[in-house]
Amino acid sequence: MSEPRKHTEVAVGILIREDNALLLSTRPEGKPYAGYWEFPGGKIEAGESVEEALRRELHEELGITIGGAQVWKTTEHDYPHALVRLHWCKVHAWTGEFEMREGQAMCWQQLPLDVAPVLPGALPVLAWLARERGLAA
Template sequence: MTTSSRKHTEVAVGILIRSDDDALLLSTRPEGKPYAGYWEFPGGKLEAGETVEQALRRELHEELGITIASAEVWKITEHDYPHALVRLHWCKVRAWAGAFEMREGQSMRWQQLPLEVTPVLPGALPVLGWLAEERGLAATKDY
């Protein structure tokens, strides 16, 4: 099946940015999912009738136990994985409430750029490059 004949899966992704040091939250993909153990920004698929913000709010509560204040789409990218063609709606999130709970058995880490965790989900690599550029950092990795 060619990329053009595959249907996109719409995904809301949260780039959680800690206010005191601009660290980014990454979590691992749970066992049983494609790319299990890879580091990613949290989020998930949009359900029928949901906006990106609604989906992100639901997903972050389901996965991490937090409630976000707001989310605006910052960038939109596409990535063709063997299991799915995804359209990723990247949202910067700077305010949330609640204690983090890893409700899917995943690990989480706050990371500065360049990231220390590997491997990172391939669809996140362009975004990491843009975040590094915004911060005036040289791209020292493949992003």
């Protein structure tokens, strides 16, 4: 019998502009699901809180510094390459100019999204955001 898979803990930022647009970026070349659209974030390192990891990841990936971030929802997704526990944080405040430091593309999107494909782990969150805004998911 094989060992149960260990979760990879991930901090994810849902950056929300004043007009309610959401920031999405593409997965960089060389990573699983390269080219898929996702919310930015990354692995939580040992000893980091979700907020600390999100602050570090968004600075590394996008060149921005975020204001406060609290976990809004936590989900799990079982990808072929990893079992992930996603800690979703809504982020309304940041400073700095966006720089795509991993060669990824970015775009601001209103719901419903008009980009595809979207990383499967993000789909439940998009549905919750749509429901919050009174939109059909």
